[in-house]
Structures are given as C-alpha cells and as structure tokens.
Amino acid sequence: MAGEILLAEPRGFCAGVDRAIEIVERALLKFGAPIYVRHEIVHNTYVVNDLKAKGAIFIENLAEVPPGATLVFSAHGVSQAVRREAEARGFQIFDATCPLVTKVHVEVAKLAREGYEFIMIGHKGHPEVEGTMGQLSEGIHLVEDVSDVARVHLRQQDKLAVVTQTTLSVDDAAEILQAVRERFPQVREPKQQDICYATQNRQDAVKLLAPQVEVVVVVGSPTSSNSNRLRELAERLGTPAYMVDGAEDLDPAWFEGRSQVGLTAGASAPEVLVQGVIERLRALGATSVRKLDGVTEHTRFPLPMGLGDKSMAEVAAERS
Structure with missing residues (x-):
C-alpha cells in the first residue's frame, strides 16, 4: 500500500x-x-x-x-x-x-419495585447482560433480535419496560426496539437511551470514516462487544473491515492496491495499540496520517x- x-x-x-x-x-x-x-x-x-x-x-x-x-x-x-x-x-x-451500566441496574431495581416486567435487548452470555438480568430473580426477558420479540411471554401486560446493553449497535438496537414498540405499545422506554455515549460516538465516527476509505481496521479484542460492532458497521457501510488485537495481527494482503486506510479502536483498546498499528502500516507503505473531525469527550x-x-x-x- x-x-x-x-x-x-x-x-x-x-x-x-x-x-x-x-x-x-x-x-x-x-x-x-x-x-x-x-x-x-x-x-x-x-x-x-x-x-x-x-x-x-x-x-x-x-x-x-x-x-x-x-x-x-x-x-x-x-x-x-x-x-x-x-x-x-x-x-x-x-x-x-461502569456508572452507565449501574444506571441501568438502578432503573431495573426501581421499576421492579413498582411491579414492572422487563425486556432486555442484548447478547446472551455477555457479562453485562448477565449482570443486568441478574438484578432480578424473574420477570426480565432477553431478546437478541427482532424474531425474539415475538416469543416473549409476559405475566401481565400493564407494566413493561425495556432496557438495553450499553455496547450494542445503535442501528440494530433501534430496529429491535421498534419491534418491541409494535408488539407492546405500552412499553416504557428509558428517558435517555441505555446505549452509552462512547459507543454512540465511536459508531458515529465509523459512519464518517468508512465511506472515505478502502479498508477499515478496528483495534479491539474478539471478546469486546463494542469493537465487534464497529467492524460490523464498517462492513454494513460497504467497506471491508478487520479487527485486530494489535499490529502483529495485520495482514499485508488486506492493503494491497488500497491507498486509503481507516483506523479506529474500541472503547477498551488503549491508544498504544493504535500507535503500534500506525507504525506497522507505515512500514507497509503508508505515507501520512490524518485525524478526522469528531466529538471531543470530556466525561470523567x-x-x-x-x-x-x-x-x-x-x-x-x-x-x-
């Protein structure tokens, strides 16, 4: 390259x-x-x-x-x-x-005391989902996709709330939430979406990045939900995308004949790994690095x- x-x-x-x-x-x-x-x-x-x-x-x-x-x-x-x-x-x-996960736990506990049942949008087996669903002993139903919504059986119809894993694809979650609304019009939604600001911002950044490049590299580990969503999003936008734990995972074949490479990192990936990938890409022939404009995060x-x-x-x- x-x-x-x-x-x-x-x-x-x-x-x-x-x-x-x-x-x-x-x-x-x-x-x-x-x-x-x-x-x-x-x-x-x-x-x-x-x-x-x-x-x-x-x-x-x-x-x-x-x-x-x-x-x-x-x-x-x-x-x-x-x-x-x-x-x-x-x-x-x-x-x-994470305090944003704790916020979901607090909401579940509060509404459960008021007699609510819950639908949780998330990935089965993910520790965040297990933690949130484990706030209650019963009355919380996991849905992973639109088809799961049709299979939910509630004990009562009057009080239903929906919560979401914080690291999902914003677009996927919106599609599933729409299916929940259609089947259960009375459903109570969070005042602010559960998907966290960082997940949203990183996905928005990929939406800006992917159309401008010929291949996207996401730095993140295979177990990282939000990193996987970034790779999937880039591919959904029509750009080949690969996820790597670090520079050693890069395959030179990915970049043959491609002059524009996009680079991002999941919310659990340190910047030192991004810099390592940049060094490796320079060794493969990249001549310059340009930062795109984006949201500056000040949350602490x-x-x-x-x-x-x-x-x-x-x-x-x-x-x-």
Missing part, C-alpha cells in the same frame, strides 16, 4: 474503561498484590495482561478468592447473587462497574470511596 491513514475521532478508551483500570491499579498500589478481579476488568487482551503482570488475578468463581482478599468487580457489572456472595465471603470489595467518572482521595503518586509513596 501507499497513501494515507485516516484516524477516527473519538476512538479508544472511554471514561468507564479509564475508571475501571484505574481502580485496579490504585488497589494494587494501596493494598499490594494480589488483587482479585471478577471477570476481565475490560475486554482487552493487552490491558488484562498488563494488569496480570502488575499482580491482578482474574477469576470467574468467587471460591477462587481467599478470605479477606481485595476483590474488584469488572466494568461490566455483576448480578445481585454475585454481590451477595462476595459480601458473605467477607472480601474487601471495590466496584468498577469518580472513583469509589477509599481509592480516589489521593493521587496515584501519593498512594505509591505510602506503599514505599
């Missing part, structure tokens, strides 16, 4: 991912290794391996965590059952659930009590 790399804006880390990683890093500095984390803190191989090297241990079963240990819940959130078990086992708990979420009251340098000094 020879030519230009176009960079999507915004791309990469969102506020929820920044916060989750900082919680683990601060816990390691304050309490020392090991710090246990239930599930991958965010869905990115590089981030998880980096935290493992610093002393984080990632587990799925709380029985793997010794009594009295420090435990962090991942950014995706957990069910009430997991929360109760962790408290019963006496762990010191820090919750790295507070850290949990006990972790956010001092700078990282002060916490490190206390340990030394």
Whole structure:
C-alpha cells in the first residue's frame, strides 16, 4: 500500500474503561498484590495482561478468592447473587462497574419495585447482560433480535419496560426496539437511551470514516462487544473491515492496491495499540496520517470511596 491513514475521532478508551483500570491499579498500589478481579476488568487482551503482570488475578468463581482478599468487580457489572456472595465471603470489595451500566441496574431495581416486567435487548452470555438480568430473580426477558420479540411471554401486560446493553449497535438496537414498540405499545422506554455515549460516538465516527476509505481496521479484542460492532458497521457501510488485537495481527494482503486506510479502536483498546498499528502500516507503505473531525469527550467518572482521595503518586509513596 501507499497513501494515507485516516484516524477516527473519538476512538479508544472511554471514561468507564479509564475508571475501571484505574481502580485496579490504585488497589494494587494501596493494598499490594494480589488483587482479585471478577471477570476481565475490560475486554482487552493487552490491558488484562498488563494488569496480570502488575499482580491482578482474574477469576470467574468467587471460591477462587481467599478470605479477606481485595476483590474488584469488572466494568461490566455483576448480578445481585454475585454481590451477595462476595459480601458473605467477607472480601474487601471495590466496584468498577461502569456508572452507565449501574444506571441501568438502578432503573431495573426501581421499576421492579413498582411491579414492572422487563425486556432486555442484548447478547446472551455477555457479562453485562448477565449482570443486568441478574438484578432480578424473574420477570426480565432477553431478546437478541427482532424474531425474539415475538416469543416473549409476559405475566401481565400493564407494566413493561425495556432496557438495553450499553455496547450494542445503535442501528440494530433501534430496529429491535421498534419491534418491541409494535408488539407492546405500552412499553416504557428509558428517558435517555441505555446505549452509552462512547459507543454512540465511536459508531458515529465509523459512519464518517468508512465511506472515505478502502479498508477499515478496528483495534479491539474478539471478546469486546463494542469493537465487534464497529467492524460490523464498517462492513454494513460497504467497506471491508478487520479487527485486530494489535499490529502483529495485520495482514499485508488486506492493503494491497488500497491507498486509503481507516483506523479506529474500541472503547477498551488503549491508544498504544493504535500507535503500534500506525507504525506497522507505515512500514507497509503508508505515507501520512490524518485525524478526522469528531466529538471531543470530556466525561470523567469518580472513583469509589477509599481509592480516589489521593493521587496515584501519593498512594505509591505510602506503599514505599
């Protein structure tokens, strides 16, 4: 290849991912290794391996965590059952659930007390979906596509609300939501959509990017829902697209005869990986890099009590 790399804006880390990683890093500095984390803190191989090297241990079963240990819940959130078990086992708990996921949990709990049933739009088996559905013991129905909507059986018709996984395709979710509205006209929708600002912004950036290039590269891990949605979106817009964990995954054949390459990154992919891909593309013949215009994100979420009251340098000094 020879030519230009176009960079999507915004791309990469969102506020929820920044916060989750900082919680683990601060816990390691304050309490020392090991710090246990239930599930991958965010869905990115590089981030998880980096935290493992610093002393984080990632587990799925709380029985793997010794009594009295420090435990962090991942950014995706957990069910009430997991929360109760962790408290019963006496762990010191820090919750790295993204505040935008917590907002959905709070809404579910509030409306459930008012007698509502729920339809959740999301992907079966994704930890965020398991966490949100696990806020209730019954009365929440998962739909993954339009055809699932026809199969929902409610206990009662009067009170129904819909919630959404925060990292879905905006367009797919809108199509499913329309099917829900048509079948259940009385459905209560969130005041603001559940799909998070970062997911929306990164998808909007790909909609701007894809028509201007001949191939799109998305930096993200296979388990990352929002990264997968970016790749699918570019392809839906008619541009070949590939998702890579890092520069080593690039195939030179993708770029043969193509002079315009688009580059973005999912919300859990660090910028260092994007820069590595740029270096590799330069080695393959790219001659320039141009940033597209896009939304500037200023969102920042507070850290949990006990972790956010001092700078990282002060916490490190206390340990030394």
